[in-house]
Amino acid sequence: MKRIGIDVGGTNTDAVVIDGDQILGSIKTPTTQDVTSGVVNALRQVLKESKTAPESLDAVMIGTTHFTNAVAQRRDLSKVAAIRICLPASASLEPFIDWPSDLADIVRGDIYMLQGGHEFDGRPIAEFDEDGMREAARSIRSSGLSAVAITSVFSPLTSELEERAAQILLEEAPDVSVTQSHTLGRIGLLERENATLLNASLHQLAKKTTAAFTEAMEACGISATLYLTQNDGTVMLSAVAQKFPVFSFASGPTNSMRGAAFLSHLSDAIVVDTGGTTADIGMLRNGFPREANSVVEIGGVRTLFRMPDLFSLAIGGGTLVTRDPLKVGPHSVGYELPQRSTVFGGNEVTATDIAVAAGLIDLGDPARVADFDKQFVADAVEAMRSMIADGVDRMKTEAADVPVIAVGGGAFLVPREIPGVSEVIHVRHGEVANAVGAAIAQVSGECDQIFQGISREEALAEARRTAENRAKDAGADPSTIELVELEDLPLAYMPGNSLRVRARVVGSIG
């Protein structure tokens, strides 16, 4: 299967063409303000570089930071009406309660708390207030809000009230965009509601962005299926992904790590992904990033998304280095590296200039850094080396030596030898590992549910079946689906051997 993987980063857009296990070509171009033209550039260049005919492609997989950046930078967000079906429970902590105030001021629309919701065992907490819901729907229509987030207590176990509420809402206000919390997963009302609110708030940007991607493909004569990558190293059909922009949060680092695994043929290793501004260090386990244990904040909002466990260092190709006193970072010239760094004719001393002066890489005009003081260069290299070595050590989970895969545009900054590391591997196409990761992404399905009154084996099997069906719906070839996670948790103080089961499967795109 022939496909293109693209990673649209803040600085660069990387693209790669893959056929089966073969990389046919890769390119790196600057990201543009206007989404379409940047992706068009990347597509044209990579097709040319790999000598690929547009009509021979089966799929295009795009990883994008648009949605994460929109939340982080508080732009392109829609105001959202929050509907929570919970009363008489959960009244004291209303929607947006733990949001940073600057973000809440932008996103918070009307808030409606309605009677209803479920107990953990499926019994109603109280009868659903349908009249109240209809009233809320009318008032949302007259207020002109375009996005609505619906969250009901224990909806991951039974979604019927959220579905009913959405139905009433669309009867009264057919033009609004609705996100229902059970479609985003996990138990934990506040965090799930937060993700639902963020998702609703990104709906217009998501529509615009996926339209721009489709337009870019058409402009290049590509009619292949478009997928967007998610934070767990899998992809979703763009038509589905457009409804769930929050799933793409932090897909960049995941793509880099998956790409590093693919390029190095290693499934257990530490990955150092060095870009223009930062080096992200993560741990690969069975070919997937190890996930962070703690709750993940997006733009200051608490969510339950699974994100790769990363340690970020302020070291990249554009990192500024000063001499007296010797200081590496944290400031960087970022995307202005081609203008501002010394080897490229600028006046600033960056990590790239130091690497060129030390002979670690051949870039720009080495003559411009030939007169750098030898001791200064040696000291600066040593400082970067020890920062990276320390970061690698922090991410290690075992005492034994592990391999390090160095990827990203600034991979040349990673020293050849690091204490506690068996070898440092630089791979071909490593500078576009993130695009490679996007190109090889699979699809997944997940289930997180409480089971009662059936045996543990039955519950595990049922959860697995649900996850597999979800993966099939997302486009997985049933014959390739495999289980990657199956976890059960008996619940304290609950009757009938209550068991919470979480299952996750992945499969190749069929």
Place this chain on the structure above:
Amino acid sequence: MMEPREIKPDELEALALGTGILGTGGGTHPYLELLNLKKLQREKRRIRVVAPDSLKDDALVAEIGFMGAPLISKERLPDPSMLSRALVSMERFAGVRFSAVMSSEIGGENGLAPMTVAALHDLPIIDADPRGRAFPEMQMSSFVIAGLPLYPTALADVRKNDMIIAKSQNAGWTERIGRKLCVETGSVLATCRPPRTGRQIKDSAIHGSISRAIRLGASILDARREHGDPIEAIINNESATLLFDGKVVDVERRTAGGFVRGSTKIVATDKREGSTLTIDFQNEFSLARFGDEVLAMVPDLICVLDRATGEAVGTETIRYGMRVAVLVLDAPAALKTVEALRVVGPKAFGYDMKYRPHSGYKEKCEVV
């Protein structure tokens, strides 16, 4: 009553971290309760703490806490008004007027939740509790150990059901009946235990619980601010022993008798590299051992903390691969008497062994 001390907004985070640790695995960082407290403070409600010794002997105190499954509160978010209803219904039933509030257990969510009621009713909260940690059952209380009854007990659900257990044969029956009511109404109930007098609290409660929680949390926050090691900070400031530094390699859980039972194995990453510590749990961590050699047991506090952040790790959240530090904090003296051990000692948790205080094992643990 001595002048109460007002808890400042910036002390709440320390308090939450500390109550998480004192939860000994039965609860973790009580984030939602912290949000409730912050909201009350924004509404200009006061959280005032007062020392037990400053209570008048005949003062009546409401002993408040939730009972039930922590997971439920992640969906049916904890609401101070539910606890408030339990307090009011007890005042009506017993014909009393409370002059202060006390937590039913300092460990976990219940370390913070009673403060919300205290703030709502503008009552002070006593710097004491009857457990000094978290325990799975209602009768595991220093008041019960001292021979005081566990009735009447008021319970309130999320709807408008207010219940009273007017009298019970013994404390164990209050637990059994309460547990049935709890499950039927959705597995979380607000409770107000029998009114306790100032005298009873002075004689039988565990003093300084809130201060201890704040101290624990503050050690962590100070260490984080100075980029120091939070675990080391706790050891330096508390009578705590670092039992083990390691990585979780196995977690085995099952439900038995309505409780989460199981064990976790942790492999050392420190100088005892390769050796394995096993910790049994029954909602809370109950016993720590190297093979057959027991190192710590209930009622001593076995606390598993995230190695990097110092935050408490719970028996429901502990997972393979976590880097953790295992600390043992000495149990309060009131939990170590012969009478107390019958209720909260190893035998009460089904271990056929005599309690030996952790301090007796210390030399074996190579105090770091």
